[in-house]
Amino acid sequence: MENENTGHDDGKTSAAADAITVAGLLLAAGRARRMGEDGPHKLLAEFDGVPLVRRSAQVLLGADLASVVAVTGHRRDEIEDTLSGLDLVITFNPGFASGMASSLVCGFSRLEAASADGVLVMLADMPAVTTGQINMMIRRFQSEGGQSVVRCVFDGKRGNPVILPRSCYAAVLQLTGDIGARPVIERSGLAVIDVDIGPAAHIDVDTPEAVIAAGGILTR
Incomplete structure (x- = not known):
């Protein structure tokens, strides 16, 4: 009888976890100052023949996300053209030059995210x-009842991406700079669940040298 009850409860727990939804927010608005004045755009660098911003969007679109929102800013036309044809929501951040906070506010303000x-x-x-x-992070968030922050780490050091629960949204909308x-x-007081995804958590390409070291080809 004990085993039967356990199995039944697990089924209900699994169904409840699966009902917890996660939206994806892709930040693609930055000015990429470390790429050099009038230098090539890191998000247009090609990895395996695909521009990085499109590749990143495809990673999210392949995951178990309810929706994907991409925030654009610097060199908007080129970035948005590169994302054309994908099943995502593109929103332009007119204040992108003020820093990342404005892009977070822009993305979290979309109904798809909120x-x-x-x-x-x-x-x-x-x-x-x-x-x-990404799916590993989503499963962990769901298993925590959607009440905890889930953060990628590598070797004990925090990295990206990160999942923020609904209770954090109001604070995100107050960010500036x-x-x-x-x-x-x-400041949330919430449990932070670290998920080790290996070196990927720390690999971002902020310079031409970093793009090349990560296997990318600079284009435009």
């Missing part, structure tokens, strides 16, 4: 992150 139980924030310049790793979600996480 209506989900959690929002997975991913920087568009992380070529090593995979759909499988060139800061990310770290202050929100630190």
